[in-house]
Amino acid sequence: MMLHIPGVLTPDQVRQFRQRLAQTDWVDGRESVGAQGAQVKRNRQLAEGSPLAKELGDIVARALTASPLFFASALPLRVLPPYFNSYAGGEQYGLHIDGAVRTDGRTLQTLRADVSTTVFLSDPEEYEGGELVVMDSYGAHEVKLPAGDAIVYPSSSVHRVMPVTRGERVASFLWSQSMVRDDAKRAMLFELDQNIQKLRAQHGDSEAVVGLTGHYHNLLRMWAEL
Numbered sequence: 001m002m003l004h005i006p007g008v009l010t011p012d013q014v015r016q017f018r019q020r021l022a023q024t025d026w027v028d029g030r031e032s033v034g035a036q037g038a039q040v041k042r043n044r045q046l047a048e049g050s051p052l053a054k055e056l057g058d059i060v061a062r063a064l065t066a067s068p069l070f071f072a073s074a075l076p077l078r079v080l081p082p083y084f085n086s087y088a089g090g091e092q093y094g095l096h097i098d099g100a101v102r103t104d105g106r107t108l109q110t111l112r113a114d115v116s117t118t119v120f121l122s123d124p125e126e127y128e129g130g131e132l133v134v135m136d137s138y139g140a141h142e143v144k145l146p147a148g149d150a151i152v153y154p155s156s157s158v159h160r161v162m163p164v165t166r167g168e169r170v171a172s173f174l175w176s177q178s179m180v181r182d183d184a185k186r187a188m189l190f191e192l193d194q195n196i197q198k199l200r201a202q203h204g205d206s207e208a209v210v211g212l213t214g215h216y217h218n219l220l221r222m223w224a225e226l
């Protein structure tokens, strides 16, 4: 399941991030990738140990984990500290799949990557190209969101970032391990949750709404791995 989460960062936060990121040093993005990724990855990132990556990453992680839509769609158990990347001058990230098990060099925390997230920090008008293209059984989905918005997609999907042929595309990206490893199960829980919320808004906590809420929790109890 792919989900667009609007307004994870405020316009003020985005402005501050961009100012700080414009004054910092970037390293070759191949620093943090396996052999297959290195062949197709052409971008720049903040070095893993960079204090700025930690400072801004903490803000991104806090904003995302406070988002009800992120929680309901990712059902996060653990979230790795966010990274930051930049593409310009034709840079791109060719077709790849994110590694299944990731260790953060800073915290040495290891997790199974179930959910990938990109938080856009450049507005679509600022650059040409740079679409995140995610493949699934329904085809290829192009994503290019306003600054401050996030896209959540299964780490099990093949994806790429198209060449940025004008301007600069800056983003933050991160991996989460979900309490529910299977994307199809997560998608069903998300749909159930969203529909229960609609029913609750229409009917309050009617007996049926309470029953469905119980059903949601019993499915989560059956599927969650902690």
Ligand SMILES: O=C(O)CCC(=O)C(=O)O
Pocket (backbone or CB within 6 Å): 085, 093, 098, 118, 132, 159, 160, 161, 171, 173
């Ligand atoms: O820049 C993005 O939106 C995604 C980056 C990516 O796919 C990766 O670093 O694995």
Ligand SMILES: [Fe+2]
Pocket (backbone or CB within 6 Å): 096, 097, 098, 159
């Ligand atoms: Fe990726």
